[in-house]
Amino acid sequence: MTASMLPALPVLLPLLGAAATVVAGRSAWAQRAIGITVLSAVAAVAVVLLVMADRGGPVVAEIGGWPAPVGIVLIADRLSALLLLISTVVTLAVLVYAIDQRIVDYGRRTASTTFHPIFLVLSAGVSLAYLTGDLFSLFVAFEIMLAASYVLITRRTDATRIRSGMTYVIISLASSLLFLTTVALVYAATGTVNLADLATRVAELPTGLQTVLAMLVVVTFGIKAAIVPLHFWLPDSYPNAPAPVTALFAGLLTKVGIYALLRTRTLIFPEGHPSTLLLVLAAVTMIVGVLGALAQNDLNRLLSFLLVSHIGFMIFGLAVSDAQGVAGTALYVVHHITVQATLFLVSGLITRRTGTVSIDAMGGLAKRAPLLAVLFAIPALTLAGVPPTSGFVAKLALLQAGADNGPGTAVVAGVVVLASLLTLYAVVRVWVRVFWGEPKEPLPDPDPHDDLVVGTARTSMPMYAASAALVVVSLAIAVAAGPLSGITSRAGDDLVDRTPYRTAVLGNGGAP
């Protein structure tokens, strides 16, 4: 057991867990125990990696002992260890929620040879995406993640949901193809796919070629992250999956796209000044997303549009592209992963109470389910960025970065404030219409045979507990804002400096 194997564990442990849950396919309890144990272990490893990376610099594992740039390396620096930790915690909470939802719907003994393994495979893919130091492995990580998500979004549903799932599958396949093409072009132009090595090699290329590659990367990861105008698939596909799956996708998958953008933009294609293109994209994404949300009557679609809107916030920090902006984005990702997953989990609880996702058909839920009203209100206000929540802390970091970088970024910082206020309006309107007013009778489940159970009001304590745990995590982010923003600002410095990452991967030969 050496420190150098640690970065491999978050990938290998979930895979091993997936294998074990398949073999134990007949024992529901074994599957649940394996899933929770594995994710807890990964969270523990992530904590260790974060502490090690924060104290002694990036932790590197050379796979098979082959040194970079020839071999594949896994590297945990401050940013990837932090995102790995928060993602695993959210995944764990979603798993607990999903397990209890399955117990409520299908009984204690229901085992599944698909759900548990695929869930863990997805988690392995997400971990690999955070940890890999190699563009092709990043593609592999995306594929692992996406292949698992195709199964989760289309299993045990009816024809309409398969149809909306197909939108997701086709768009994702198209973006994968684009990603693979990009990897091939990058390799053809530079002869390497190692991210640290690319940092110097790409800078030697002609400017035109650099721009083309940089734009390809933005489009590829932009589809994944749902940047307007590449967001159209998201509100059509995510809301139709069962609540835990939507929560996982909304919380993690788009953020992995943001992470990939963050990593490649800072390491390979640094501009050194605010990027006009990304600033415009950020502003448009924020506004289009939140306006779309205001027009929705379907609770899940509304949350999906808010998700798109808040992707714009993260792009904004990235567009500012100095250490402060990048640090702001990192903090925002941490906050948003937690809060968006919580909102979708709570939305699942709400639809189980009301039997519908239509906000018009809901009302007066606060009297019948006061706990639910609180569980929705806290993450909703956090999302809007009301002080003293984690959303406020994260937005403040972004606004500071925007204010310090000239008039262009200051204008978009104004858009950030506007979008936050509109978000506040959107969520307050939802809260008032769903929880206040005359109580309405719940509608029956329109299709009792699919995986989407609504209107039965049957829930279990752990489902509430898992949602509440995520609310507590997001409150903890606000409480620990000092040390956390310390870590993210050091991560931002590292990302913009690039030297720690490259020295860790390539040794001193990588120093410029």
Place this chain on the structure above:
Amino acid sequence: MTATPDTRVPWDRWDAPAEDWMLSGECPAGTERTLLLELAARILFPTVLVFSLYLLLVGHYGPGGGFSGGLVAGLAFVLRHIAGGGSDGAQIGARIKVRPPVLVGIGLAVAVVTALVPAAFGAPVLASVKVGFHLPLLGDIEIVSSLALDIGVYLLIIGVVLDLLRSLGSGIERDAREATSDQTGAA
């Protein structure tokens, strides 16, 4: 059956094979059997399996490996299924009843454990060791420890193909049965 025949077996059954010559046994879609394909499958099935093992073993230095070996072995089962193996074709050897998902799980577990084992010896994850030894008749043999990873992949791929046969193939059979019963119902 060259030994003295059991007197209780009627004389005209002495030369009957000990097991079914056609591995297929009962064919669910009985209307579309072809004798030629079933015979060919009977002969090709073990041959293809041996070839898949060859691919698995030479994979470290030559073309092949766990993935292609597993696919070729999977094709052997596909052939038997098409020749009329029915859902039984998805059970290895029709005697060793392993559920395909379990095969997938075992394969994945073997591969992941292979990746983790070097770490127990202080080597990087996925590092491999070459072991050379001398065998009579076969000469010098080198075995690379990453062969275990290939074996895991091999099992995983066979499991995936068998699971596809089980889930998709049984649907085809059901359709065929329904089509037959419709015809008889109409007649």
